[in-house]
Amino acid sequence: MSWLTRLGFVAPGAAARSDEGALLARVVAGDADALALIYRRESGSVYRYALALAGDEAAALDAVQEAFAKLLHGAQDYQPGRGSLGAYLAGMARHQLLNQWRDARRHVPLDDADDGESGESGSDLRLDTAQQQAQLWTAIRRLSWPQREAIVLVDLQERSYEDAAAIAGVSADVLRTRLHRARQRLADLLAVGERP
Missing domain, CATH: 1.10.10.10 (Winged helix-like DNA-binding domain superfamily/Winged helix DNA-binding domain)
Known part of the structure; x- marks a missing residue:
């Protein structure tokens, strides 16, 4: 158990799914149910990653939306040999966050967590x-x-x-x-x- 887990941070399951290729083929063919299944499987971990990276809920939600929109229109671009589908989606969310960050030309604002309580x-x-x-x-x-x-x-x-x-x-x-x-x-x- 890592020190972060002891502080209450829980990582999502990272089980590989053997049906990713079949699901993506269905997405390419226009099957909305396949995209919905991928969304249910992967959106939680992509969102948690984006939220932790951005520190902003709205930016994280935008990044997740953009990642899945790109998957919808470019599922054929996914290459399983380069990593899992979850990693691919997180990478797309990352690029969206980087673009937001560059556009804003500033770092994510700091939160002052110390409220003086003992x-x-x-x-x-x-x-x-x-x-x-x-x-x-x-x-x-x-x-x-x-x-x-x-x-x-x-x-x-x-x-x-x-x-x-x-x-x-x-x-x-x-x-x-x-x-x-x-x-x-x-x-x-x-x-x-x-x-x-």
Whole structure:
């Protein structure tokens, strides 16, 4: 169990589906039921990825919508040898978020999670966990885009290095380097937040 899982972050199941090719062939043929099935299977994890990366619900929803719209019109472009269908959809959502981010020419705004509460109520454990989660999300949002993406893909969504690298559009070695630096930066940010 990873340290993120202990703080309450639950990664989606990553079971491979052998019928992806058949479903995509049905989508290409215009079968709306096949697209609906893919949406039910994959939209949750694509949304969680986009939300964690963007830190903004509206941007995440737009990215998911754009990914599935592109799948509807370009299902024949999916290449199973380059990663899972979920990774392909997450990659399309990522590109949408990057375009939004570039258009805005600014980083996602930071949320100030520290509200001055000391956690001394009868629900100390729940409050402490909620405060830890808020501090963690605030720190994740302060990472650079490539570092944030690496943390989200590998540590939060528990994707394989290969799947995460395919989504990010980099080699597995580059992804590992980004992840290592992101973990170091995150540890530094969290350590600073814990000082009195």
